[in-house]
Amino acid sequence: MKNLSTAAVALALGSVVALPAAAQTLTAGFASEPSSVDPLYHNLGPNNATRKHMFEALVGEDENLGIVPMLAESWTTSDDGLTWTFKLREGVKFHDGGDFTSRDFLYTACRIPNVPNSPSSMAGFIKSAQTITAPDAMTIEVTTAAPYPLLLTDFASFGVVSASANGHDGPVEYLAEGCPGIDGYLDSNAYNDGTAAIGTGPYKFVEYVPGERIAMERFDGYWGDAPHWQSIVIRPITNDGARVAALLAGDVDVIEKPPVQDLERLRADENINVVQGASSRVIYLHFDHAGDPTPGVEGTDGKNPMQDVRVRRAISLAIDRGLIVDRIMGGLAVPARQLVPDFMRGTDPEIALETPDLDEAKRLLAEAGYPDGFKLVLGTPNDRYINDAKIAQAVAQMLTRAGIETEVDAMTASVFFSRRNNYEFSLYLAGWGASGAGMASPLRALVASQNKDKGLGGTNRGRYSNPDLDAVIEEALATVEPEAHDALLRKASRIVVDDVGILPLHFEVTPWALRAGLTMDARADQHTVLTSVRPGE
Amino acid sequence: MTARADTPLARFAGDFVKSPTAVAAGIGLIVIALAAIFAGTVAPQNPYDLAQITILDGTLPPGSEGFDGFHYLLGSDEQGRDMYSAMIYGLRISLFVSFVAVGFAVMVGLVLGLLAAWRGGWVDGLIMRIVDIQLSFPALLVALLLLAALGKGVDKVILALILVQWAYFARTVRGAALVEIRKDYVTAARSLALPGWRILFGHLLPNVLPPVIVIATVQVANAIAIEASLSFLGVGVPITEPSLGLLIANGFDYLLSGRYWISFYPGVALLVTLVCINVVGDHVRDILNPRLSR
Numbered sequence A: 001m002k003n004l005s006t007a008a009v010a011l012a013l014g015s016v017v018a019l020p021a022a023a024q025t026l027t028a029g030f031a032s033e034p035s036s037v038d039p040l041y042h043n044l045g046p047n048n049a050t051r052k053h054m055f056e057a058l059v060g061e062d063e064n065l066g067i068v069p070m071l072a073e074s075w076t077t078s079d080d081g082l083t084w085t086f087k088l089r090e091g092v093k094f095h096d097g098g099d100f101t102s103r104d105f106l107y108t109a110c111r112i113p114n115v116p117n118s119p120s121s122m123a124g125f126i127k128s129a130q131t132i133t134a135p136d137a138m139t140i141e142v143t144t145a146a147p148y149p150l151l152l153t154d155f156a157s158f159g160v161v162s163a164s165a166n167g168h169d170g171p172v173e174y175l176a177e178g179c180p181g182i183d184g185y186l187d188s189n190a191y192n193d194g195t196a197a198i199g200t201g202p203y204k205f206v207e208y209v210p211g212e213r214i215a216m217e218r219f220d221g222y223w224g225d226a227p228h229w230q231s232i233v234i235r236p237i238t239n240d241g242a243r244v245a246a247l248l249a250g251d252v253d254v255i256e257k258p259p260v261q262d263l264e265r266l267r268a269d270e271n272i273n274v275v276q277g278a279s280s281r282v283i284y285l286h287f288d289h290a291g292d293p294t295p296g297v298e299g300t301d302g303k304n305p306m307q308d309v310r311v312r313r314a315i316s317l318a319i320d321r322g323l324i325v326d327r328i329m330g331g332l333a334v335p336a337r338q339l340v341p342d343f344m345r346g347t348d349p350e351i352a353l354e355t356p357d358l359d360e361a362k363r364l365l366a367e368a369g370y371p372d373g374f375k376l377v378l379g380t381p382n383d384r385y386i387n388d389a390k391i392a393q394a395v396a397q398m399l400t401r402a403g404i405e406t407e408v409d410a411m412t413a414s415v416f417f418s419r420r421n422n423y424e425f426s427l428y429l430a431g432w433g434a435s436g437a438g439m440a441s442p443l444r445a446l447v448a449s450q451n452k453d454k455g456l457g458g459t460n461r462g463r464y465s466n467p468d469l470d471a472v473i474e475e476a477l478a479t480v481e482p483e484a485h486d487a488l489l490r491k492a493s494r495i496v497v498d499d500v501g502i503l504p505l506h507f508e509v510t511p512w513a514l515r516a517g518l519t520m521d522a523r524a525d526q527h528t529v530l531t532s533v534r535p536g537e
Numbered sequence B: 001m002t003a004r005a006d007t008p009l010a011r012f013a014g015d016f017v018k019s020p021t022a023v024a025a026g027i028g029l030i031v032i033a034l035a036a037i038f039a040g041t042v043a044p045q046n047p048y049d050l051a052q053i054t055i056l057d058g059t060l061p062p063g064s065e066g067f068d069g070f071h072y073l074l075g076s077d078e079q080g081r082d083m084y085s086a087m088i089y090g091l092r093i094s095l096f097v098s099f100v101a102v103g104f105a106v107m108v109g110l111v112l113g114l115l116a117a118w119r120g121g122w123v124d125g126l127i128m129r130i131v132d133i134q135l136s137f138p139a140l141l142v143a144l145l146l147l148a149a150l151g152k153g154v155d156k157v158i159l160a161l162i163l164v165q166w167a168y169f170a171r172t173v174r175g176a177a178l179v180e181i182r183k184d185y186v187t188a189a190r191s192l193a194l195p196g197w198r199i200l201f202g203h204l205l206p207n208v209l210p211p212v213i214v215i216a217t218v219q220v221a222n223a224i225a226i227e228a229s230l231s232f233l234g235v236g237v238p239i240t241e242p243s244l245g246l247l248i249a250n251g252f253d254y255l256l257s258g259r260y261w262i263s264f265y266p267g268v269a270l271l272v273t274l275v276c277i278n279v280v281g282d283h284v285r286d287i288l289n290p291r292l293s294r
Helices: A004-021 A045-054 A102-114 A153-154 A190-194 A240-248 A260-270 A309-318 A323-328 A359-366 A388-399 A411-423 A439-448 A467-477 A482-499 B008-016 B022-038 B084-117 B121-135 B140-148 B154-181 B184-191 B194-234 B244-252 B261-288
Strands: A025-030 A058-061 A068-069 A072-077 A082-089 A129-136 A141-146 A203-209 A212-216 A230-234 A255-256 A273-288 A334-335 A377-383 A407-412 A427-433 A502-515
Touching: A004 A153, A025 A240, A045 A203, A045 A212, A045 A230, A058 A153, A068 A072, A072 A141, A082 A203, A102 A129, A102 A141, A102 A467, A129 A230, A129 B194, A141 A467, A190 A230, A203 A240, A203 A255, A240 A255, A240 A260, A255 A439, A255 B022, A260 A273, A260 A502, A273 A309, A273 A388, A273 A439, A309 A359, A309 A388, A309 A502, A323 A388, A323 A502, A377 A388, A388 A427, A411 A427, A411 B121, A467 A482, B008 B022, B008 B261, B022 B261, B084 B154, B121 B154, B121 B184, B140 B194, B154 B194, B184 B194, B194 B244, B194 B261, B244 B261
Parallel strands: A025 A230, A025 A255, A377 A407, A377 A427
Antiparallel strands: A058 A068, A072 A082, A082 A141, A129 A141, A203 A212, A212 A230, A255 A502, A273 A427, A273 A502, A334 A502
């Protein structure tokens, strides 16, 4: 009997003692689920956000996407801008206790183009490197064929994996056409079950249950500051309402992307703390710049009105960006003047926000030969960006007022993107999250003329082509010296705005909701990184 | 027995008015139908004309005034549509889609059902196996798949509903026709060597109509519900021309934030419409079913 009561007391004590430990677990509700734990498998937002906990890149990006030292402590470029030398950080350990050396970076570069069944490869991030070599265990040397200022941003985009954990113990030599001595590469399953999920990050792998959770635990051998939480759990809760409900019920401590329409209520709730920060994602309209006729436009005798800069200017003048931000986005956006927000590289502070002017828009339309306007179909996804279809409807209202009778064709993202890539819209709404490269990122992807060989215009599905602009962009991309590089980006940004080549609407402001007493850093790339979650208001 | 009650229609009307519930539902249905038909006159705003709505007046609570003095009786949604007008226009789409779809489905079902019963053999087998296969899938799932392949638009929704619903009618008609074919009047018609199509459509058709009418009323209500579900799921009508289902879906986003009116009023309209049709349909079934008549 005495034993029994002792046991009961011990049990009660145990549960009291266990409480603080339980409080050391942080559970997060993600809006979309990573498709794998493998950091090199799928270049996708949730994957890259999850990766940042377990795997670190050679260089890091801070909240505003500025480049900071990470696995490389310092770096230099040669005078001709063709050779980069990275000095690696001493004393960095992998989760299995192994040392991080240049060999692991070479192995990572080798694996990137060879990940089995990768739906969207990271290969673009190492494409610019002509050679990657390791003069010694703590040095990486990279050469490029032409000066390439965005190398750091590219190298910040993928996590470094352990060569030994991938079953390769000897030295590694990186060759673009294939690394000698490495016959096969582990597929993402080896990462998902944890055997190869060995990184250098602040958290180490515990468990991955697809559709349910990814659990991680603090890595005590981490080189940097120890993170606040003993263990973290990422739970995918894709339904907006369910995610908010889970937070309100206390099932999770932090959620990403609380729906705009619930923010008012969440802010008023004293048990909830809302954190928000400007993101680098611009929501834009892209015109069909390619020849006549253009799909969905009626009343122009088969002509493509979008080729006329006056029509593009009229559309820009008809749209009240401030009103959309205010009414549709509930203030959770910043009206856009150019393709990236002011805090990033290469923005021209002289460019002013377009002041809506309906009369001027109508006058320009008449001058362009459309006094009675025309009919237009605006294509948009309805589940990809914050309030995407609602924004499209508001734009349609505004254009209809200016005389361009606009119909909205909204569809699920996968259908939208395949139709867009088939050039089925003469005007479409989409978004672009700029990388740390700043203005260079949307310039080369969205408005540079399509050119596969040069890797330009990859997402320029409006087929905009402006030789003057192309020349400036190409010059900027070949200028490594930061001041000159940024000056060229500003010039290019000005050309795009003057020609209304593309129409930026606003930058998303990303909100996160946490239980009261917690705060976190809002990242411009919208990644939810739980290492920054900490007590505070 | 007065002379008035001699025609089947008059007898039917006489039976119908005996139930106050059915009469009330019938009147409700007529009011809803009239409002939908004359939407342009009844509604103060055309919510499908983008030049008439403005996001400046978005998500106003019921009874508010817009910036140009427009009175939003039941509030507005996030695009600044007057909910009252949007409901009436939405009702019009919902009713139009379901009546047209059921009308065509009845025609297809009648022809194929009669054909199956009349010809028998492999024709019967083929048609009825197709019916069996189709009825073994949930209607909403079939409609979703069809719309995923066909794309968006009112015409596509109607087509999908016809394809989903004809099978119910075909099966009912075949069953009723098989019973009727063995009756003496059909044998008499056959012995007169009348052509098959005349026996089918002149003699059999009028006698299999009562169960079809009953099923049609129920299926109209079903069609409205399916259309609303499809639009709620975002595969039905275009988003700038919302039906009731799409209005409810739009408001669904705002339920947690306390802006109940965007979902609530269209929901009530949908509910009332479905209840009216079902009550009327129920009563019609009672009247037309000889086993239930005393």
